[in-house]
Amino acid sequence: MITxxxxxxxxxIFPAERLLSERxxxxxxxxxxxxxxxxxxxxxxxxxxxxxxxxxxxxxHRDSVPFVARGSGTSLSGGSLPNEAGIVIALNRLNRIVxxxxxxxxxxxxxxxxxxxxxxxxxxxxxxxxPDPSSEPVCTVGGNVAFNAGGAHCLKNGMTSNHVxxxxxxxxxxxxxxxxxxxxxxxxxxxxxxxxxSEGLFGIALEITLRLLPQPEAYRTVLAAxxxxxxxxxxxxxxxxxxxxPGAIEIMDNLTIQAVEQSLDAGYPTDAAALLIVELEGEAxxxxxxxxxxxxxxxxxxxxxxxxxxxxxxxxxxxxxxxxAFAALGSxxxxxxxxDGVVPRSQLGAALAEIDEMSARYxxxxxxxxxxxxxxxxxxxxxxxxxxxxLERAEALAGEITQMCVxxxxxxxxxxGVGMEKREYMPDMFAEADMxxxxxxxxxxxxxxxANAGKMFPGERVPGV
Amino acid sequence: xxxxxxxxxxxxxxxxxxxxxxPRGGGSxxxxxxxxxGETTLDLSTLSGVLEYRPEELTFTARAGTxxxxxxxxLAENGQWLPFDxxxxxxxxxxxGALAAGLSGPGRYRFGGARDFVLGVQWVSGAGKLLxxxxxxxxxxxxxxxxxxxxxxxxxxxxxxxxxxxVFPLAEQFGTMELEYDxxxxxxxxxxxxxxxxxxxxxxxxxxxxTLRVRLGGQSPALAGRLRRLGELLGGGEAIxxxxxxxxxxxxxxxxxxxxxxxxxxVPLTPARIPALEARLAQxxxxxxxxxxxxxxxxxxxxxxxxxxxxxxALELSGLRVLGPPGSxxxxxxxxxxxxxxxxxxxxxPQGKFPQL
Numbered sequence: 176m177i178t179x180x181x182x183x184x185x186x187x188i189f190p191a192e193r194l195l196s197e198r199x200x201x202x203x204x205x206x207x208x209x210x211x212x213x214x215x216x217x218x219x220x221x222x223x224x225x226x227x228x229x230x231x232x233x234x235x236h237r238d239s240v241p242f243v244a245r246g247s248g249t250s251l252s253g254g255s256l257p258n259e260a261g262i263v264i265a266l267n268r269l270n271r272i273v274x275x276x277x278x279x280x281x282x283x284x285x286x287x288x289x290x291x292x293x294x295x296x297x298x299x300x301x302x303x304x305x306p307d308p309s310s311e312p313v314c315t316v317g318g319n320v321a322f323n324a325g326g327a328h329c330l331k332n333g334m335t336s337n338h339v340x341x342x343x344x345x346x347x348x349x350x351x352x353x354x355x356x357x358x359x360x361x362x363x364x365x366x367x368x369x370x371x372x373s374e375g376l377f378g379i380a381l382e383i384t385l386r387l388l389p390q391p392e393a394y395r396t397v398l399a400a401x402x403x404x405x406x407x408x409x410x411x412x413x414x415x416x417x418x419x420x421p422g423a424i425e426i427m428d429n430l431t432i433q434a435v436e437q438s439l440d441a442g443y444p445t446d447a448a449a450l451l452i453v454e455l456e457g458e459a460x461x462x463x464x465x466x467x468x469x470x471x472x473x474x475x476x477x478x479x480x481x482x483x484x485x486x487x488x489x490x491x492x493x494x495x496x497x498x499x500a501f502a503a504l505g506s507x508x509x510x511x512x513x514x515d516g517v518v519p520r521s522q523l524g525a526a527l528a529e530i531d532e533m534s535a536r537y538x539x540x541x542x543x544x545x546x547x548x549x550x551x552x553x554x555x556x557x558x559x560x561x562x563x564x565x566l567e568r569a570e571a572l573a574g575e576i577t578q579m580c581v582x583x584x585x586x587x588x589x590x591x592g593v594g595m596e597k598r599e600y601m602p603d604m605f606a607e608a609d610m611x612x613x614x615x616x617x618x619x620x621x622x623x624x625x626a627n628a629g630k631m632f633p634g635e636r637v638p639g640v
Numbered sequence: 641x642x643x644x645x646x647x648x649x650x651x652x653x654x655x656x657x658x659x660x661x662x663p664r665g666g667g668s669x670x671x672x673x674x675x676x677x678g679e680t681t682l683d684l685s686t687l688s689g690v691l692e693y694r695p696e697e698l699t700f701t702a703r704a705g706t707x708x709x710x711x712x713x714x715l716a717e718n719g720q721w722l723p724f725d726x727x728x729x730x731x732x733x734x735x736x737g738a739l740a741a742g743l744s745g746p747g748r749y750r751f752g753g754a755r756d757f758v759l760g761v762q763w764v765s766g767a768g769k770l771l772x773x774x775x776x777x778x779x780x781x782x783x784x785x786x787x788x789x790x791x792x793x794x795x796x797x798x799x800x801x802x803x804x805x806x807v808f809p810l811a812e813q814f815g816t817m818e819l820e821y822d823x824x825x826x827x828x829x830x831x832x833x834x835x836x837x838x839x840x841x842x843x844x845x846x847x848x849x850x851t852l853r854v855r856l857g858g859q860s861p862a863l864a865g866r867l868r869r870l871g872e873l874l875g876g877g878e879a880i881x882x883x884x885x886x887x888x889x890x891x892x893x894x895x896x897x898x899x900x901x902x903x904x905x906x907v908p909l910t911p912a913r914i915p916a917l918e919a920r921l922a923q924x925x926x927x928x929x930x931x932x933x934x935x936x937x938x939x940x941x942x943x944x945x946x947x948x949x950x951x952x953x954a955l956e957l958s959g960l961r962v963l964g965p966p967g968s969x970x971x972x973x974x975x976x977x978x979x980x981x982x983x984x985x986x987x988x989x990p991q992g993k994f995p996q997l
Binding site for chain 2: 277278279280300301302322323325329330333334336337341346350352353354355356357358359360361362363364365366367368369370371372373389390391392412415416417418419420457458459460461463464465467468515517518519520521546549550551584585586587588589590591592593597601604605606608609612613615616619620631
């Protein structure tokens with residue numbers, strides 16, 4: 176627990192301007208992007224070196240003080256929600272790009288480096304970092320690693336986990352470990368694979384070695400409008416069945432299109448019931464051959480309007496709308512909860528129809544924008560938090576959607592992580608023995624239960640929430 | 641030897657054994673599947689069969705002892721494949737064995753390794769519990785990623801009983817450029833340049849001494865032009881297509897180039913470390929194939945294990961023995977993560993039913 180002695184020792188590590196304890200300063204950190212949860216930490220520290228993080232974690236371990244590591248607070252699952260009895264270790268200043276090795280196509284970065292900063296640093300070498308969550312300009316690599324962040328281009332290139340080669344981490348008891356290395360291959364169990372997505376329960380990644388890819392030589396981005404979600408879904412199935420492997424296949428529904436057009440003016444057809452985005456990427460002549468095949472498939476689908484980006488500016492506009500979709504929902508609703516369940520692709524149509532039915536039953540609007548190629552839904556449950564009981568109704572609807580995904584053979588989260596928000600649904604997906612094994616492993620690595628305590632596992636108490 | 645035919649029988653075997661258990665699939669990797677003194681073989685070849693395959697989902701689920709060859713044929717009928725291209729299918733290797741050994745073949749270069757395609761596992765822990773991790777859909781961030789942890793675990797964290805993999809559409813056509821270099825450095829320079837180029841390369845390998853092989857795959861209409869472009873970039877080379885091309889990669893996957901008397905080792909590294917390794921190995925004989933754009937050395941070693949162990953230690957490299965006499969699977973310096981490994985091993989196998997990591 177936090178004692179005066181603990182705070183005095185923290186003050187020995189951090190100068191006053193990097194140790195926040197005034198209420199007005201702490202409020203910035205009380206929530207992440209899941210604003211329906213909030214808790215005020217006792218203190219926030221802003222380390223600028225890995226040594227400061229390690230020292231802080233050791234102090235927390237010694238005094239059994241809970242800590243939450245935080246990047247830019249963009250978690251949609253409440254993953255970086257503070258603990259009222261503990262401190263927040265805010266990592267934005269631990270943001271160096273330590274090394275960029277273009278010949279070996281890798282970058283070594285500190286946890287607080289923003290996702291997009293990696294691609295920017297790699298760009299002069301014709302390389303980029305592939306995972307592209309919508310929050311990429313601000314979200315940090317450390318946060319991406321903790322929650323195995325995804326993005327629109329997972330279909331071909333995978334999630335964060337598929338791009339991490341090595342991790343230097345401080346475990347919750349203060350021991351520093353190196354996992355993985357610089358090679359694409361390894362021997363022994365894939366500890367990097369286990370660490371990525373462990374939601375902060377295994378400690379804090381300090382330094383991360385990332386794989387870079389050559390920038391695609393060419394893109395072809397196609398926008399197709401449909402009169403129904405079902406026909407758009409059929410087009411996705413046809414593209415996947417054709418043997419093409421697009422970089423991204425995205426769908427958004429009419430409510431989302433309306434929201435995007437109101438605030439971003441992306442040039443989407445506002446009368447479409449469903450808008451499909453398919454993007455091909457890669458070597459120019461290969462992309463051209465794929466594009467001819469794709470045009471045929473989309474041409475024979477039920478699309479009533481099809482256009483493809485003619486230049487990089489048009490492509491950027493299409494993506495601006497898609498990546499800004501979550502934020503744009505703010506223009507049509509006071510608040511919303513985004514869900515992240517995955518269903519088998521063949522279940523997409525049925526799952527969306529069921530969401531429609533639930534939406535009517537709960538009398539709440541649901542805006543759908545999702546990674547169709549992966550079967551990764553993002554139903555946004557819209558509500559007004561100022562109305563009595565509406566948040567609870569929205570949460571109940573969101574929970575029912577999550578359970579429906581599991582019932583259809585899917586999972587509760589594709590890329591946002593379990594965090595606070597979906598922890599009660601873990602038992603829908605995992606048997607008691609599976610849950611027990613995860614809990615035991617968590618306890619073994621964090622015997623005092625201080626690292627991002629309360630996340631992922633149902634029923635764990637988080638003081639102040 | 642115990643030959644379970646169901647996950648429940650695997651549980652039974654784990655609970656009742658007093659000896660250390662060594663899981664074995666097809667026995668294609670002799671250095672890993674041959675028991676040492678005090679160990680009992682748990683033969684999983686009888687735990688076999690595809691449980692679910694839906695081509696439109698690009699996923700399948702199968703028992704761990706299912707032969708790779710069977711899966712490969714099943715996928716090929718639907719124009720799909722396991723892009724990490726696991727080796728030794730021709731020697732009877734199984735899905736579970738490929739995963740536990742953590743071996744990927746030439747296709748690893750473009751799309752990723754076993755770790756990038758495994759979606760779910762069912763396994764029996766050291767306490768005899770039947771557990772699951774991951775899921776059956778292509779994207780998942782729910783709970784700890786036990787499926788990835790099993791990659792390379794050699795059956796020492798638990799016995800894999802069932803696996804779910806993601807698959808990809810198989811390229812309509814493949815073509816390969818082969819080019820011989822008169823020096824290692826020139827070949828390495830060409831390999832590095834290619835790996836940074838925007839060419840969509842399926843496999844990139846260097847066989848000593850010093851043949852560079854570059855594989856392209858994709859739509860048939862574009863392939864000839866792409867091979868021409870590759871040839872221009874390389875300044876020469878022979879284009880290989882058709883059955884000869886398929887046979888070439890099949891031979892590499894099956895290690896036909898390796899003399900029967902040699903041990904085979906997997907040594908992960910980076911391209912920059914190849915010259916130092918070559919300087920040592922060139923004196924000791926043996927054969928080398930640098931796969932995955934120089935991220936992986938397959939070393940065929942004619943001598944004693946202790947010799948190659950010393951060489952790798954001197955270079956601070958870790959290796960895994962794949963073919964050869966039974967004994968410790970590890971050579972060179974220990975893999976990273978030992979402190980983390982101890983904690984996980986204690987949790988998953990508290991009574992030490994499986995050999996130490």
